[in-house]
Amino acid sequence: MRASLLQIDVNPYESVDSRRDRVAGLVRAQSGADLVVLPELWPTGAFAYEAFEEYAEPLDGPTAAVLSAAAADASVWLHGGSVVERAGDGTLYNTSLVFGPDGRLERTYRKIHRFGFDKGEATMMGGGESVTTVALPDAVAGLATCYDLRFPELFRRLTDDGAQLLVIPAGWPARRREHWTLLSRARAVENQAYVLACCSAGTHGGVEQAGHSQVVDPWGEVLAEAGEDEEILTVDLDPARVAKTRADFPVLRDRVL
Numbered sequence: 001m002r003a004s005l006l007q008i009d010v011n012p013y014e015s016v017d018s019r020r021d022r023v024a025g026l027v028r029a030q031s032g033a034d035l036v037v038l039p040e041l042w043p044t045g046a047f048a049y050e051a052f053e054e055y056a057e058p059l060d061g062p063t064a065a066v067l068s069a070a071a072a073d074a075s076v077w078l079h080g081g082s083v084v085e086r087a088g089d090g091t092l093y094n095t096s097l098v099f100g101p102d103g104r105l106e107r108t109y110r111k112i113h114r115f116g117f118d119k120g121e122a123t124m125m126g127g128g129e130s131v132t133t134v135a136l137p138d139a140v141a142g143l144a145t146c147y148d149l150r151f152p153e154l155f156r157r158l159t160d161d162g163a164q165l166l167v168i169p170a171g172w173p174a175r176r177r178e179h180w181t182l183l184s185r186a187r188a189v190e191n192q193a194y195v196l197a198c199c200s201a202g203t204h205g206g207v208e209q210a211g212h213s214q215v216v217d218p219w220g221e222v223l224a225e226a227g228e229d230e231e232i233l234t235v236d237l238d239p240a241r242v243a244k245t246r247a248d249f250p251v252l253r254d255r256v257l
């Protein structure tokens with residue numbers, strides 16, 4: 001199973017419209033992959049709070065349309081990172097969109113843990129309530145977004161629900177880069193699962209992004225790690241390694257609580 005993580009530059013000198021077109025082109029170029037992953041809130045940037053109202057969209061909005069067409073053209077599963085969703089009652093959510101290779105929207109996930117440190121997300125957005133997995137042809141993927149990474153109990157729930165891949169789009173700040181890479185590895189080791197952690201690059205809303213997207217295997221080995229600029233990571237995964245790791249070193253079996 002081949003996965004491509006697109007560490008997108010979210011600098012504000014590029015308009016949302018042109019970034020959508022550019023990202024769609026990058027997705028189309030990944031036709032050899034089985035799964036393509038984008039970062040959190042890549043159309044605006046995760047810290048561009050002032051743009052959230054303007055670019056909030058329904059689940060069949062402009063970003064979804066562009067991503068659906070790109071997934072179908074490339075014939076890939078596409079985890080489209082996340083968008084600012086405007087729900088029917090007007091509430092905003094940080095919502096991930098997963099498309100199948102025919103372009104159908106197969107799954108959505110509303111970020112459960114809202115980032116409250118600088119008040120932006122936690123005051124502007126509602127929090128999701130559903131722990132969400134999606135069955136891909138070769139593996140079950142568990143969905144989480146950015147700040148969720150700090151909450152191991154979510155990942156244990158995803159593991160209990162059968163997740164073999166933990167897919168984490170993010171817009172993580174560079175000033176806490178060590179937490180991003182460390183916690184990504186920790187979630188892989190403690191759940192004996194692949195972690196696909198896809199951050200954005202660049203600076204927006206005054207927040208430099210961590211970059212350093214990475215793919216970690218179920219033993220905690222980093223299979224690929226990006227630098228700080230826009231970059232594409234392409235990695236071959238073997239989902240059977242999840243069961244093998246869990247059988248060879250059965251930590252999950254020995255849980256007490």
Ligand SMILES: O=C(O)CCC(=O)C(=O)O
Nearest residue numbers: 115146147171172173176
């Ligand atoms: O937890 C962190 O340090 C960063 C989280 C974050 O930036 C987010 O969830 O948007």
